[in-house]
Amino acid sequence: xxxxxxxxxxxxxxxxxxxxxxxxxxxxxxxxxxxxxxxxxxxxxxxxxxxxxxxxxxxxxxxxxxxxxxxxxxxxxxxxxxxxxxxxxxxxxxxxxxxxxxxxxxxxxxxxxxxxxxxxxxxxxxxxxxxxxxxxxxxxxxxxxxxxxxxxxxxxxxxxxxxxxxxxxxxxxxxxxxxxxxxxxxxxxxxxxxxxxxxxxxxxxxxxxxxxxxxxxxxxxxxxxxxxxxxxxxxxxxxxxxxxxxxxxxxxxxxxxxxxxxxxxxxxxxxxxxxxxxxxxxxxxxxxxxxxxxxxxxxxxxxxxxxxxxxxxxxxxxxxxxxxxxxxxxxxxxxxxxxxxxxxxxxxxxxxxxxxxxxxxxxxxxxxxxxxxxxxxxxxxxxxxxxxxxxxxxxxxxxxxxxxxxxxxxxxxxxxxxxxxxxxxxxxxxxxxxxxxxxxxxxxxxxxxxxxxxxxxxxxxxxxxx
Numbered sequence: 338x339x340x341x342x343x344x345x346x347x348x349x350x351x352x353x354x355x356x357x358x359x360x361x362x363x364x365x366x367x368x369x370x371x372x373x374x375x376x377x378x379x380x381x382x383x384x385x386x387x388x389x390x391x392x393x394x395x396x397x398x399x400x401x402x403x404x405x406x407x408x409x410x411x412x413x414x415x416x417x418x419x420x421x422x423x424x425x426x427x428x429x430x431x432x433x434x435x436x437x438x439x440x441x442x443x444x445x446x447x448x449x450x451x452x453x454x455x456x457x458x459x460x461x462x463x464x465x466x467x468x469x470x471x472x473x474x475x476x477x478x479x480x481x482x483x484x485x486x487x488x489x490x491x492x493x494x495x496x497x498x499x500x501x502x503x504x505x506x507x508x509x510x511x512x513x514x515x516x517x518x519x520x521x522x523x524x525x526x527x528x529x530x531x532x533x534x535x536x537x538x539x540x541x542x543x544x545x546x547x548x549x550x551x552x553x554x555x556x557x558x559x560x561x562x563x564x565x566x567x568x569x570x571x572x573x574x575x576x577x578x579x580x581x582x583x584x585x586x587x588x589x590x591x592x593x594x595x596x597x598x599x600x601x602x603x604x605x606x607x608x609x610x611x612x613x614x615x616x617x618x619x620x621x622x623x624x625x626x627x628x629x630x631x632x633x634x635x636x637x638x639x640x641x642x643x644x645x646x647x648x649x650x651x652x653x654x655x656x657x658x659x660x661x662x663x664x665x666x667x668x669x670x671x672x673x674x675x676x677x678x679x680x681x682x683x684x685x686x687x688x689x690x691x692x693x694x695x696x697x698x699x700x701x702x703x704x705x706x707x708x709x710x711x712x713x714x715x716x717x718x719x720x721x722x723x724x725x726x727x728x729x730x731x732x733x734x735x736x737x738x739x740x741x742x743x744x745x746x747x748x749x750x751x752x753x754x755x756x757x758x759x760x761x762x763x764x765x766x767x768x769x770x771x772x773x774x775x776x777x778x779x780x781x782x783x784x785x786x787x788x789x790x791x792x793x794x795x796x797x798x799x800x801x802x803x
Contacts, residue, residue: 363497368623370504375618377511378525379611384690386522388611392602393466393526395595395614396459400470401477402591404444407583408437409485410635411576414719416489417636418643432576433482441478448474465523469530476533483537489636499536507532585728586715589735593708593761594620596735597754600742604750612691613754615683619675619698620705620758623667627709631716634660638720653717657773660713668706675702697755704759707766714769721776730768734761 379387415429448455448471456467480499487496510528513519597617602610634656641653674682679698684691718727741757 363501367497367501367504370501370508372618374504374508374511374528375615377508377515379615379690381511381515382522382525384608384611385606388602388606388608388614389461389463389466390522390525391598391611391614393460393470393529395598396455397470397473397477397529399588399591399595400444400474401481403584403588404440404474405437405478405481406587407580408433408440409481409488410583410719411436411580412482412485413488413635414579414639415576416486417491417639420490428572429576430486432573433485435573436577436580437478437482441475444474445471466526469526473530473533476530476537479537480533488633491633491636493633502538503532503536506535579724582724582728583719586724586731589728589731590712592735592739593758594624596739597742597758600739601750601754609750613751615691616693616697616701616751616755617758619671619701620708623671623705623709624712627664627712631712634713635716635720638717642720642722653720657713657717661710664706664709664713668702668709671705672699672702675699697752700755700759704755704762707759707762711762711765711769714766714773717773718769718776721773723772723776726772726777727769730765730772734765734768737761737764 375391378390382390412429412433419429452467455470456462456464460466460470480503483499484496487493487499507528510519510531511525514521514524594617598610598614601613638653638656641649641656675698676695679695680693683693683698715727715731718724738757738761741761742754744753747753747756
């Protein structure tokens with residue numbers, strides 16, 4: 338039986354490799370199209386107008402990633418876990434949808450109450466940008482719920498269609514401005530709210546496909562008998578606790594990617610924010626591509642963590658090592674490219690309105706590699722049930738990075754952001770690696786009373802004692 342399970346885990350790892358490769362193509366196209374959006378906007382708009390677009394983008398994605406990605410991760414992890422165990426999904430969907438709707442309503446109330454500071458302070462009095470911000474954040478609530486559901490079910494074809502259509506719709510508006518069918522900053526901004534709203538056309542196909550498959554229970558995990566009537570015991574407390582910890586992680590993640598431009602805007606204005614935003618695109622653009630890996634690796638690692646096969650632990654660490662080696666190779670290639678022609682590449686991409694230097698680009702490239710490695714280790718920690726410990730490390734590093742950007746240790750504000758990004762990414766990588774290598778038991782890992790897992794662990798304990 339163990340040989341069958343071992344073969345099953347090896348097959349699962351091989352399937353993951355194929356899935357990650359498929360997603361890399363689709364998400365890679367998504368990243369390129371998103372990159373094209375900023376390329377077109379940078380060439381079409383004035384420096385201040387383009388800077389405001391980058392501020393709007395940062396505000397939208399800090400908000401949606403902090404509020405909604407926790408539910409995406411919750412669904413991705415727990416739906417895949419239930420499928421691996423052959424248990425029903427109803428309660429997970431109910432808990433996740435309740436949390437997501439509550440977060441969307443909370444945002445709507447807060448955004449309306451704080452309309453003055455957001456519109457007049459952050460968005461420089463631009464009413465159109467405020468309503469784009471408001472509408473985009475609300476539409477992304479549905480988009481991220483769909484992403485988590487599709488990832489947990491491993492419906493990565495529809496997942497890719499969702500995010501690819503989103504980037505296409507967004508870039509379409511910038512393109513229409515560039516060719517003269519539309520004009521002005523407002524229409525470029527409208528693409529940011531059109532993207533999630535129009536991409537939701539994909540979602541009915543996802544649930545229609547699920548309905549066509551019928552209401553049959555998912556297959557039980559290899560080597561484990563399907564439970565005839567598995568209880569729906571996933572509680573709001575359990576789901577809310579997981580989502581709250583991931584929310585801390587997502588806020589910290591967005592602080593890494595967007596605090597630099599926002600702080601720079603406050604210190605030097607929108608044009609300077611546009612410059613540092615372009616520099617940090619070195620990290621942001623690969624992160625778009627890396628979504629292919631981070632999206633698929635969480636359900637894959639969760640499946641291996643759930644497995645009772647003797648070989649599952651080895652396959653778990655083998656998958657993590659493989660991704661980290663891929664990140665290291667990619668970082669080395671990117672560093673070589675920026676060393677040879679970094680400033681020229683940046684000006685070709687974002688026009689000659691700004692001048693870039695190699696040391697700064699190489700610093701951000703190093704930070705990019707360490708950051709992608711940290712995201713990989715984070716997914717491994719989530720699969721191990723170490724979400725609370727990981728959240729503490731993320732928020733501590735984010736606080737350090739924000740504080741660093743205000744300290745006059747480095748006189749040049751741009752270099753301060755670049756050094757801070759690389760330094761903090763390195764510290765985060767080290768801290769998450771320690772958690773990954775030395776996991777502690779967490780409540781979500783402790784088998785519930787009377788469960789099959791509890792019985793198996795007790796039998797194993799008896800065998801060891803005898």
